[in-house]
Amino acid sequence: MTTLCPNCGAEITFRSIGLSVIVCDFCRSTILRSGDVLSIMGTAATVPDTISPLQIGTTGVHNGASFELIGRVRWSWSEGEQIMGGWTEWLALFADGSHGWLAEAMGRYMLTRRIDAVGDPILKAVAWGEPLTPGDGADLAGSSYAITDARPATVVGSDGELPFAAPKGETVFSVDMIDGAGGCASVQKHGDNVSAYVGRYVALSDLQLRNLRKIEGWPPPAWAAA
Numbered sequence: 594m595t596t597l598c599p600n601c602g603a604e605i606t607f608r609s610i611g612l613s614v615i616v617c618d619f620c621r622s623t624i625l626r627s628g629d630v631l632s633i634m635g636t637a638a639t640v641p642d643t644i645s646p647l648q649i650g651t652t653g654v655h656n657g658a659s660f661e662l663i664g665r666v667r668w669s670w671s672e673g674e675q676i677m678g679g680w681t682e683w684l685a686l687f688a689d690g691s692h693g694w695l696a697e698a699m700g701r702y703m704l705t706r707r708i709d710a711v712g713d714p715i716l717k718a719v720a721w722g723e724p725l726t727p728g729d730g731a732d733l734a735g736s737s738y739a740i741t742d743a744r745p746a747t748v749v750g751s752d753g754e755l756p757f758a759a760p761k762g763e764t765v766f767s768v769d770m771i772d773g774a775g776g777c778a779s780v781q782k783h784g785d786n787v788s789a790y791v792g793r794y795v796a797l798s799d800l801q802l803r804n805l806r807k808i809e810g811w812p813p814p815a816w817a818a819a
Contacts, residue, residue, distance in 0.1 A: 664753030705792030
């Protein structure tokens with residue numbers, strides 16, 4: 594669906610019928626789509642520049658399924674008033690219309706998809722605000738994991754198409770887990786909603802990536818697809 598931004602009149606394109614939010618590239622308005630009706634939800638903060646080979650428009654293949662990166666959210670985490678670190682989550686739209694998240698943090702990447710895991714103990718623990726400690730075990734969707742991180746995360750900025758609005762300062766509680774065999778999972782609480790995602794750590798060299806970001810002084814990696 595291609596239409597015009599209700600704020601500045603620039604052309605905007607929703608590539609997925611399953612996604613309801615887009616950030617206008619020109620005026621940075623966050624736009625909510627409900628049927629054919631568009632409404633402005635505010636202005637999205639600009640994502641700070643990071644040295645990454647990825648960009649909106651990068652395409653690739655995972656497990657035989659092609660995808661395109663169509664949105665991103667930059668997150669940070671803090672101790673007290675001090676920002677200690679951050680990571681980027683790229684929204685990947687697959688050819689069948691489904692989507693997943695390619696998370697990028699400190700040179701590591703994991704690709705996850707949302708699952709329906711209502712009733713699993715870890716979701717209940719996150720929903721009820723129970724204390725969770727790195728090293729604790731957790732079962733999710735029939736698999737066993739170890740918690741690696743459990744902390745609040747705050748939106749720094751957002752771009753492109755997204756399944757939700759991501760205004761600067763919005764906070765979620767995020768729990769990351771691994772299974773010891775390359776598998777990973779995440780449970781997040783946003784308001785009263787708790788969601789779960791499962792997937793695996795991936796190497797960019799295995800994703801047949803095209804349209805990578807060009808960085809001055811940084812030659813394209815040997816594995817980049819032509």
